[in-house]
Amino acid sequence: MHVAIASRLLRQIVHHAAGSPDREVCGLLFGTPERIVAVEATANVHADPAAFFEVDPARLFAALRGERAGGARLIGHYHSHPTGRAEPSAADAAAVDPVAERLWLIVAGEDVAAFRAGPSGAIHGRFDRVGLVVKD
Incomplete structure (x- = not known):
């Protein structure tokens, strides 16, 4: 399985991460299972952002409400x-919602990898690798 992303969106994600080299950053992904069409940086509200992340619940709920109203998925x-x-x-695996399969992009420096998270998987019992196809 693969997911496509525009190079400008991928650069936006990498730039966001590079701007906070001492803490985890996070954001939302919108689109279809085959293509990321938009990204939105959010606050990391975890008590220990140097080692963990938690997407700002207000932004998450707003995105879900927007989706229900016909907005981006x-x-x-x-x-x-x-x-x-x-x-x-392992901490990422513990945070996976086993009911909702979601795409996770993980950034480490210039490296970015994609994974499907859900009730099972080859990595930590929760993740499967997804090919990331960068489009211009």
Whole structure:
């Protein structure tokens, strides 16, 4: 399975992560299961943002309300691993909603990788790798 993303959107995500090298950043992904069409940076409201992330619940609920009203479809989120690799951690797996399958993009420096999160998976029992196709 693959998901496409415009190069400008990918640069936006990498730039967001680079702007906070000592803490995890996060944001929302909108589109279809096959294509990311928009991204939105959000606040990381976790009590320990140097090691964990939590998308601002107000922005998350606003995105879900917008989707129900006919707006862009929320397909997942992104976050950074400032001192790690672009792959899910055990803490990421513990945070997965096992009911809703979502796309996760993980940024580590210039590396970005995509994963489907859900009730099962090859990585930490919750994630499967997804090919990321960058389009101009």
